Amino acid sequence: MINTARQIPRAGWCSTASWGVLTIAYLLLYGVTLVSADDTGFDLAQTINQTPEGGVLNVPAGVYYGPIVLDRPIMLIGQPGAVLDGRGDGDVVQINAPDVTLRGFIIRNTGDILDRENSGIVVTAPRATIEDNRLEDVLFGVYLKSSPGSHVRRNHITSKDLDLPRRGDCIRLWASDNSVIEDNTITDGRDLVMWYSNNLIVRRNTVTRCRYGIHFMYAGQATVEDNRLTDNSVGMFLMYTKDLILRRNVMARNRGPSGFGLGIKDVDGADIRDNLMIDNRVGIHIDNSPSNVDLTHRFQGNILAYNDIGLGMLPNVTRNEFVGNGFIDNVQQVAVFGGGKFEGNSFTVEGRGNYWGDYRGFDMDGDGLGDVEHRVASVFENLMDRQPKLRLFLFSPAQQAIESAAKAFPVVQPKIRAIDTAPLMNPPRPPSIANAPPRSSAMATAGGLMLLAGVSVLFVGWRG
Amino acid sequence: MTQAAGATPPERKATQMKSEPREAWISPATVSVLIRKELRDAVHNRWFVSYTAGFTVMALGVSYMAQVGTGYSGFAGFGPTAASMINLVLLLVPLMALTLGSSSLALERDRGMLAYVLAQPVNRVEVILAKFLGLAIALLGALAAGFGAAALLIARQADAQQVGLFLRLVGFSAMLAISMLAVGMMIATFIRSSGAATGAALLAWLTFLLLGDLGLMGSAVMFRIQTPQLFLTAIINPTECFRLSVIGGFDATLDVLGPAGLYASNTFGPRLPVLLAVILVTWTLVPLMLAVFRFSRKPL
Secondary structure, X not given: OOOOOOOOOHHHHHHHHHHHHHHHHHHHXXXXXXXXXXXXXXXXXXXXXXXXXXXXXXXXXXXEEOOEEEOOOOEEEEOOOEEEEOOOOOOOEEEOOOOOEEEOOEEEOOOOOHHHOOEEEEEOOOOOEEEOOEEEEEOEEEEEEOOOOOEEEOOEEEEOOOOHHHOOOOEEEEOOOOOEEEOOEEEOOOEEEEEOOEOOEEEOOEEEOOOEEEEEXXXXXXXXXXXXXXXXXXXXXXXXXXXXXXXXXXXEOOOOOOOEEEEEEEEEEEEEEOOEEEOOOEEEEEEOOOOOOOOOEEEEOOEEEOOOEEEEEOOOOOOEEEEOOEEEOOOXXXXXXXXXXXXXXXXXXXXXXXXXXXXXXXXXXOOOEOOOOEEEOOHHHHHHHHOHHHHHHOOOHHHHHHHXXXXXXXXXXXXXXXXXXXXXXXXXXXXXXXXXXXXXXXXXXXXXXXHHHHHHHHHHHHHO | OOOHHHHOOHXXXXXXXXXXXXXXXXXXXXXXXXXXXXXXXXXXXXXXXXXXXXXXXXXXXXHHHHHHHHHHHOOOOHHHHHHHHHHHXXXXXXXXXXHHHHHHHHHHHHHOHHHHHHHOOOOHHHHHHHHHHHHHHHHHHHHHHHHHHHHHHHHHHOOHHHHHHHHHHHHHHHHHHHHHHHHHHHHHHHOOXXXXXXXXXXXXXXXXXXXXXXXXXXXXXXXXXXXXXXXXXXXXXXXXXXXXXXXXXXXXXXXXXXXXXXXXXXXXXXXXXXXXXXXXXXXXXXXXXXXXXXXHHOXX
């Protein structure tokens, strides 16, 4: 019909064009806006069936109602304004053939039955390419269900306006090895989750106001880099997973009940460097990782700043090395949940330690390393460990009085949690630092007005 | 004070000599004249000037340090500044307000100024209210100058969201200052001697700031006070109200404060700042009423 640019012989072009003109005239005559596929006379299901394998099908603007089933390997390209609508029931697009490309559509309005996993796009065949789509009001977004070798890129995905537990995953991989998930923007959904999938690349995605920004379950050999995970319940949670590389990710303001920037549970083999964990409840949370006694995990060049707890571990977690990280202004820099020490983990590796915002030593020889070891120890933190309700008094003068009393009269020695024998004098600068929030002149205005008001009150008072 | 002084009929003057209230109603004109006098006196008070200068310098210093420590990452503008401002405000503002309030009557009484003012056709309620309002305006002016200068210093780093946090800090500081001023005035009306009044003010400062919290911490551990009771006892203290409301500004869930914070946000939710503000206002009105009552009754 209009512009079905499959591999049409040249002679057919004229008739296609005239059909297009006729259709436009038809529309103008009836004054109908492009509301429904039936109005355009374009039968999507039938056209898909007529498209040869490996063919390209351009879909003109208009609303097409699902479920749309792609059971032959074709490339389906939505022209601007092409909308696939599920009418609030079931899936919108089902891809059941390998090597399908779906590009440029607005996909919306799935059902909302969680145990049927109603999805915007569900793929059950290998090597799908899902790109440049906008998925709105979908329960699940892109669901790769046994779809190895797929690419999901540059999609915008928003779930339904439901309570968090009733939403579906914006992107879910199930047994889909060798897939690439990149440059997607995901807001107000549940998870971006990888189940039982190996050899993945997950990069440059932005996940905001979801449950788990990025979630690995029983997945492995993945490279996860340059993602921005902000304002979720949990930034990134890795569970029962092997051999991961995590680089240059930003995890900020993840403050749910768990509220981890990065949570690691039963992971074996992880290289975690140059990430930023900012203003989370817990910057990095480690539980039983590495679980394999022959492995050591290294955390290098990460910034943990302004979290309630910078680095938190469960007791008995060992074989983690921290070097060149910056622990900056976390309310509690490092904590062992339930009390205890960081035994079996090291904060100094090959003569280099980490940067500690609260380090009070000095560097006489100017080699960038503090000459006095840094001890992580605080009386009030010991107190909080034993009596969590005393956290209520954080930032109070009473807390500071206790801390200074303990320093002035070292009768009560706080427990030393960790020692860094070569603390760095300067914090690292991971390449992921950029994108500061937009500046506003409101603060200058507020400050200027207040200063003016204050000074004039005082001046008027002075003059009488 | 008012022009009406000379024109007062002799019989009314005679009743005033017995120092009985002239009339129950408060005249706004009289109060405004008295307020101007109080404001003038406050601004010329050496203590007030040094407090103001000290507060401004320290506010600038704290903001600058917070800025230097955090600015490099471009991630935090006002958050850490606010956290460090909490302690500055908690230390200085109640001290300033309590000592100014408590010394407001004794100094004037010693100089004979109070007798002179009361000899005018003004009633005592007007005098004490004007004193409170004049000092309050002076205090707010000092706070505005200090906070305003600090805000200008960090303006380059702040985004729009942080302005809200800043205004919240300023607003609750103002409420804290005024409530502490009321407590100071109450002390002044109950304790005659200037030295004793200042001593009492310092004791009150220490109690609000340290002894109350330390006592509560100790009791919480010794008597196993439950979290709700601990929280509800803590917010009786006006300085705690200030601290919790500012922390609530940069962490609305209060989960940084552990179980007690969780209890607070679960129980009160978004109404918590309102509750804290109501407590601060109560800490203003009740001491002020006691001060007015006491001042209008007691012999000079």
